[in-house]
Amino acid sequence: MKMSELFTKTTKTVPADETAKNARLLIQAGFIHKEMAGVYAYLPLGLRVLENIKAIVREEMNAIGGQEIIMTSLQRQELWEKTDRWDDEKVDVWFKSKLKNGTEVGFGWSHEEQITNMMKNYISSYRDLPANVYQFQTKLRNELRAKSGIMRGREFVMKDLYSYSRSEEEHQKFYDAVTQAYLRVFERVGLGDVTFVTFASGGAFTQFSHEFQTVSDAGEDTIYLDRERKLAVNDEVYTDDVLAQLKLEKSKLEKVQAAEVGNIFSFGGTKSEQLDLYFTDEDGTDKPVVLGSYGIGITRLMGVVVEHFSDDKGIVWPENIAPARVHLVRLGEGAAAVKQADELYSVLTAAGISILYDNRNMRPGEKFADADLIGIPHRVVVSEKTAAAETYEYKARTSNDSQQLSKAQLLKLFGRE
RNA sequence: CGGGGUGUAGCGCAGCUGGUAGCGCGCAGCGUUCGGGACGCUGAGGUCGGAGGUUCAAGUCCUCUCACCCCGACCA
Numbered sequence: 001m002k003m004s005e006l007f008t009k010t011t012k013t014v015p016a017d018e019t020a021k022n023a024r025l026l027i028q029a030g031f032i033h034k035e036m037a038g039v040y041a042y043l044p045l046g047l048r049v050l051e052n053i054k055a056i057v058r059e060e061m062n063a064i065g066g067q068e069i070i071m072t073s074l075q076r077q078e079l080w081e082k083t084d085r086w087d088d089e090k091v092d093v094w095f096k097s098k099l100k101n102g103t104e105v106g107f108g109w110s111h112e113e114q115i116t117n118m119m120k121n122y123i124s125s126y127r128d129l130p131a132n133v134y135q136f137q138t139k140l141r142n143e144l145r146a147k148s149g150i151m152r153g154r155e156f157v158m159k160d161l162y163s164y165s166r167s168e169e170e171h172q173k174f175y176d177a178v179t180q181a182y183l184r185v186f187e188r189v190g191l192g193d194v195t196f197v198t199f200a201s202g203g204a205f206t207q208f209s210h211e212f213q214t215v216s217d218a219g220e221d222t223i224y225l226d227r228e229r230k231l232a233v234n235d236e237v238y239t240d241d242v243l244a245q246l247k248l249e250k251s252k253l254e255k256v257q258a259a260e261v262g263n264i265f266s267f268g269g270t271k272s273e274q275l276d277l278y279f280t281d282e283d284g285t286d287k288p289v290v291l292g293s294y295g296i297g298i299t300r301l302m303g304v305v306v307e308h309f310s311d312d313k314g315i316v317w318p319e320n321i322a323p324a325r326v327h328l329v330r331l332g333e334g335a336a337a338v339k340q341a342d343e344l345y346s347v348l349t350a351a352g353i354s355i356l357y358d359n360r361n362m363r364p365g366e367k368f369a370d371a372d373l374i375g376i377p378h379r380v381v382v383s384e385k386t387a388a389a390e391t392y393e394y395k396a397r398t399s400n401d402s403q404q405l406s407k408a409q410l411l412k413l414f415g416r417e
Numbered sequence: 418c419g420g421g422g423u424g425u426a427g428c429g430c431a432g433c434u435g436g437u438a439g440c441g442c443g444c445a446g447c448g449u450u451c452g453g454g455a456c457g458c459u460g461a462g463g464u465c466g467g468a469g470g471u472u473c474a475a476g477u478c479c480u481c482u483c484a485c486c487c488c489g490a491c492c493a
Contacts, residue, residue, distance in 0.1 A: 013429045365453040
């Protein structure tokens with residue numbers, strides 16, 4: 001991608017009413033556009049990051065047997081009445097509207113009911129189980145108060161996965177597999193060291209649900225963390241009884257703010273009973289399907305990454321989700337520099353290395369400032385000097401020092417010989 | 418939903434006791450610059466969030482309203 005063709009631009013000033021660090025940096029660097037409170041558009045660079053995160057999640061979900069689908073945003077009233085969650089008194093984040101004929105519809109803030117109801121078409125025998133489906137969906141939630149930039153929006157992208165199992169044992173096996181897959185996701189996006197499995201309130205069926213909490217001052221949750229065991233307890237279930245049950249010692253726990261980037265629930269057969277999802281088991285008896293629900297807030301995760309990886313100059317993207325791997329900065333318009341930069345752009349592009357090429361006619365200081373703000377992990381500077389020396393100036397975003405490299409050394413650095 | 422704050426050019430802001438709407442950044446043109454957000458000159462850009470009212474006169478005063486931000490409550 002050439003910056004001369006990128007329609008977004010960086011700014012020196014940020015809207016004063018945006019206080020969340022993640023949104024300030026993302027707006028300033030041109031990754032997102034704020035449409036209204038809690039509602040953000042994703043621009044070319046932001047979309048790339050989002051898609052990179054989704055690709056990682058997709059890989060991990062497929063690896064444990066998830067099948068990707070995409071449900072609808074418009075949802076039927078009667079479905080939600082079956083689980084008693086249509087009433088605004090019961091669920092306060094509903095957006096609702098009416099069809100022309102007067103039929104009430106809701107805008108999906110979750111898809112459990114909908115997907116589970118749909119699965120009735122496909123699950124009737126133990127032979128049809130297990131089934132695990134997931135989607136990336138834009139959830140619409142009429143939050144009383146949006147805040148923290150893209151970390152708590154009224155419209156946001158979530159990956160939600162639902163598991164349908166024959167038995168508690170089968171369910172538990174998948175539940176554990178999801179836990180491991182989630183940990184791999186957070187590891188791969190760069191938050192592995194600061195993200196912890198956290199015990200939280202479980203709802204009607206189980207005592208606990210499990211959250212994946214990333215330590216962050218911008219988070220809304222308070223957790224008690226045992227760093228050694230890599231386990232935490234959410235404030236909402238932080239009692240002596242629970243600690244004893246989990247064999248956690250109060251003295252070893254650290255109280256920290258954290259952002260919930262994922263959560264997983266077991267529903268047992270309760271929701272299936274409500275929605276009339278039964279299967280016939282081997283012995284001929286009808287049993288409710290055992291249901292699990294697993295979510296990762298994709299856009300929130302992106303916000304948490306920005307909160308975690310930034311310095312006074314801008315964002316510092318982890319390698320795996322950066323909008324590009326290499327930021328090529330060309331200084332000056334001299335023929336030799338243009339030639340060297342254009343050529344490197346072609347070579348890296350051909351080698352499958354994503355690259356953001358700053359080919360704009362601007363002063364060096366502005367280009368460096370933009371490169372730091374945008375936060376791509378590897379920066380290569382090309383100028384008349386490097387062209388004459390036939391070298392490339394390389395600097396990691398995280399480093400203060402640059403080095404002169406040959407093309408071969410550069411390609412090797414990016415894993416291409 | 419309770420409390421507090423803010424709406425003036427794309428962004429950041431100034432505009433006192435009412436009297437012809439300004440500055441910086443950004444943008445356009447010309448010139449000088451060119452390795453960490455250069456500089457000079459010229460120029461474009463605003464129904465002052467909206468509606469109503471008071472007044473000879475409203476960005477400024479009054480009423481209502483909308484939006485945004487912060488704190489709290491809420492967040493299966």
